[in-house]
Amino acid sequence: MVELQPSSGGVPYSILIADLLQALLAKAENPRTCAELLGESVRGLIGVKSVYVVRCAEASASHRHELLSAVPARRAGIAADPRFLELLELSHRLERPTPLGGETGKIGGDRLGARGPSTGDRLEAGSEPRLEKLAADLDPKLSIIVPLSYGGRRMGAVVLLGIMDQANIAGILDALSSIAGVFALILRNAFLYENLEEAVAERTAWLEAERAKLQAAVDERQVLLREIHHRVKNNLQIVDSLLHLQGELAEDDAAAKALLIARSRIGAMSMVHQELYAADELSSVELSAYVPKLVRMALEAAAPSMEARFEIDRAKASLGAAIPLGLIINELAVEAAVRSAAAAGAEAGSLFVGLKARDGSYELRIAAEDAAGGLEAAPKLGRALVEALAGQLGARFAWEPGGGAGFTLYLSAEALRR
Numbered sequence: 001m002v003e004l005q006p007s008s009g010g011v012p013y014s015i016l017i018a019d020l021l022q023a024l025l026a027k028a029e030n031p032r033t034c035a036e037l038l039g040e041s042v043r044g045l046i047g048v049k050s051v052y053v054v055r056c057a058e059a060s061a062s063h064r065h066e067l068l069s070a071v072p073a074r075r076a077g078i079a080a081d082p083r084f085l086e087l088l089e090l091s092h093r094l095e096r097p098t099p100l101g102g103e104t105g106k107i108g109g110d111r112l113g114a115r116g117p118s119t120g121d122r123l124e125a126g127s128e129p130r131l132e133k134l135a136a137d138l139d140p141k142l143s144i145i146v147p148l149s150y151g152g153r154r155m156g157a158v159v160l161l162g163i164m165d166q167a168n169i170a171g172i173l174d175a176l177s178s179i180a181g182v183f184a185l186i187l188r189n190a191f192l193y194e195n196l197e198e199a200v201a202e203r204t205a206w207l208e209a210e211r212a213k214l215q216a217a218v219d220e221r222q223v224l225l226r227e228i229h230h231r232v233k234n235n236l237q238i239v240d241s242l243l244h245l246q247g248e249l250a251e252d253d254a255a256a257k258a259l260l261i262a263r264s265r266i267g268a269m270s271m272v273h274q275e276l277y278a279a280d281e282l283s284s285v286e287l288s289a290y291v292p293k294l295v296r297m298a299l300e301a302a303a304p305s306m307e308a309r310f311e312i313d314r315a316k317a318s319l320g321a322a323i324p325l326g327l328i329i330n331e332l333a334v335e336a337a338v339r340s341a342a343a344a345g346a347e348a349g350s351l352f353v354g355l356k357a358r359d360g361s362y363e364l365r366i367a368a369e370d371a372a373g374g375l376e377a378a379p380k381l382g383r384a385l386v387e388a389l390a391g392q393l394g395a396r397f398a399w400e401p402g403g404g405a406g407f408t409l410y411l412s413a414e415a416l417r418r
Contacts, residue, residue, distance in 0.1 A: 016045055016175075017045075017175050017178050017179060020038075020041050020042075020045070020179065021178070021179065021182050023037060023041070024037060024038060024182065024183060024186055025182075025186065031055070031068060031186070031187055032068055032069065034183070034186055034187070035053035035055075035068035035069040035187075036053075036068075036069040036071070038051075038053055038069070038158070038179070038183060039051040039052070039053050039069045039070070039071035039158075040071050042158070042160065042176075042179070043071050045175070046160065046163065046164075046165060046172050046175075047163070047164035047165045048160045048161070048162055048163050048164060049075075049139060049141070049161055049162030049164070050070065050071065050072065050075040050078065050139075050160075050161045050162060051069075051070075051071045051158065051159070051160050051161075052067065052069070052070050052071075052078070052079055052084075052158070052159040052161075053067075053068045053069045053070075053156065053158050054066065054067055054068065054079070054088060054156050054157050054158075054159065055067075055068050055155065055156040055187060056092075056148075056154045056155055056156045056157070065085065065088050065156075065157075067079040068156070078138060078161070081138065083134050083137050083138055084134075084138060084159070086130075086134055087131065087134040087135065087138070087145070087159070088157060088159070090130060090131050090134070091131065091145045091147060091157060092147075092154055094145060094147045095147060095149075096147065096173075096177055096180070097144055097145070097146040097147075097173045097176040097177055097180065098144065098145050099142055099143070099144050099163075099169060099173070100131055100132055100134075100135035100136075100142070100143045100144070100145060101132055101135035101136040101139070101140070101141070101142055101143050102136075102140075102141060102142035102143075102163075102166065135161075138161055139161040139162040141161075141162040141163060141164075141166075142162075142163040142166050142169070143159070143160060143161045143162070143163065144159075144160040144163060144172070144173070144176065145157055145158075145159055145160075146158040146159075146160070146176045146179070146180050147180065148180055148183060148184035148187060149180075149184055150181075150184040150185050150187075150188045151188075155184045155187050155188050156184070156187055158176070158179075158180070158183075229273040229274075230273075232270075232273045233270050233273040233274050236266050236267075236269055236270035236273070237270055239266055240263050240266050240267060240270065243259050243262055243263045243266070244259075244263060246259055247259035247260060247263070260301060260302065260334075261334055261382075263301065264297075264298050264301060264302070264330050264334050265327060265330060265331070267294075267297055267298070267301075267330070268294055268298075268323075268326040268327050268329070268330035269323055269326065269327070271290065271293060271294055271297065271326065272285060272290070272319065272322045272323050272326055275289070275290050275293075275322075283318060283319070284316040284317060284318050284319075284322075284417075285316065285317050285318075285319070285322040286314065286315075286316055287312060287314075287315045287316065287317055287322075287325075287355060288312045288313065288314045288315070288355075290317075290322065290326070291310070291312055291326075291329060291353060291355065292308075292310050292312070292353075294326055294329055294330060294333075295308050295310070295329060295330075295333045295351065295353055296308065298329075298330050298333040298334050299333060299351065301334075302333075302334050306336075306349060306350065306351060307349075307350040307351070308333075308350065308351045308352075308353060309350060309351070309352045309353070310353050310354070311352075311353075311354040311355075311356070312353070312354065312355040313355055313356055313357045313362075315355060315357060315362060315416060316416065317416040317417075318416065318417050318418060320418050321393060321415060321416045321417070321418055324389040324392050324393055325364075325389075325393065325411075325416075327385070327389055328364075328386050328389050328390065328409065329353065329364075329366065331382050331385055331386050332366045332368075332386065332406070332407055333351060333353070333366065335368075335382055336349075336351050336366070336368030336406075349368060351366070351367070351368055352365070352366070352367040352368075352406070353365075353366050354366075360412075360413050361410065361411060361412050361413060362410075362411040362412075362413070362416065363408065363409070363410055363411070364408065364409040364410075364411065365406060365407070365408045365409075366406045366407050367400070367406030367407075368406055386407070390409055393409075393411060393415045393418070394412070394414075394415050394418075395409050395410055395411045395412070395415055396409075396410040397409045397410065398410075
């Protein structure tokens with residue numbers, strides 16, 4: 001505790017206040033210790049019966065107050081007196097240390113001399129007499145209320161009941177004004193640190209609860225998406241089965257071929273949904289797994305003896321990109337198989353499918369070996385479909401004319417994520 005003695009003309013209040021502020025700052029991490037030090041020091045410095053340091057626990061229309069310290073401790077019960085609580089409530093309009101009660105029963109008066117009360121200390125009509133009466137009821141001698149505010153918010157108050165030295169009220173008020181701002185800041189910061197762990201724990205619990213809600217929503221969405229992909233795949237397989245039955249009954253080779261090509265296109269779309277349904281991630285398809293499956297499926301239906309070679313880098317494609325890309329690959333794979341089978345006297349050829357990552361973009365190449373004519377000579381519908389799908393992906397493409405040549409598609413990384 002800082003030993004402060006009342007000023008008797010030899011030692012100015014400013015020196016004693018400076019010592020007190022330094023001592024308060026040294027204990028700023030503990031608001032209750034700070035409040036006790038303040039109460040004891042002010043009581044010794046000014047000469048007062050009792051000092052109460054109160055924190056305003058809530059800024060609202062109906063304020064709640066918490067007693068931090070009472071000096072002397074035996075007079076702490078006064079802080080629970082309804083008159084004391086009403087005094088605190090009415091004092092919320094005060095902006096600076098204000099004297100109340102005493103023999104004159106007026107704020108200011110002769111005790112303030114020429115200084116006089118500030119207009120900021122005047123209360124609404126009818127409140128001032130009530131404050132005077134409450135202070136006089138609590139102690140017949142002069143009392144002082146010191147509001148503690150920071151950043152426009154009331155942090156608390158220091159209530160001094162029973163001032164002994166009434167000859168130097170102006171000096172006392174100046175001293176209390178010097179203390180008020182600093183202690184309000186200390187009080188604010190100390191309680192912030194004191195409650196930091198609890199606040200962090202509450203915030204962490206709230207974040208965990210929100211995370212659990214979000215995870216539950218994500219899990220539900222995953223289940224729904226899987227169900228959607230599963231149903232779409234099943235519906236496409238039903239359509240494929242119907243086309244298969246229709247092809248079995250077709251008497252015309254051209255019609256049977258057209259149904260086979262239609263089935264392969266449906267199979268390409270169905271496989272995308274199958275891959276998404278089976279994958280851990282429902283937003284994209286891994287092309288290094290999807291493309292070989294797709295090509296083998298197409299060749300199995302159109303040319304079972306045709307071989308395929310793959311050089312495919314790992315890359316993911318969204319649903320919006322995987323379907324048009326799959327249809328392009330399927331269209332060219334089926335066309336290569338048909339042309340290979342039609343090559344006069346030639347054994348079953350082979351198909352090369354490569355997907356290479358090149359500086360943030362991708363290059364897809366499909367080349368048919370030993371085919372009867374290059375892929376650029378594909379039927380009008382198939383060629384138009386491939387070019388339209390490439391345009392849908394925003395990709396450049398090139399037909400490579402000549403036997404054994406193929407098709408190259410140049411894709412940006414953004415195209416695979418669209």
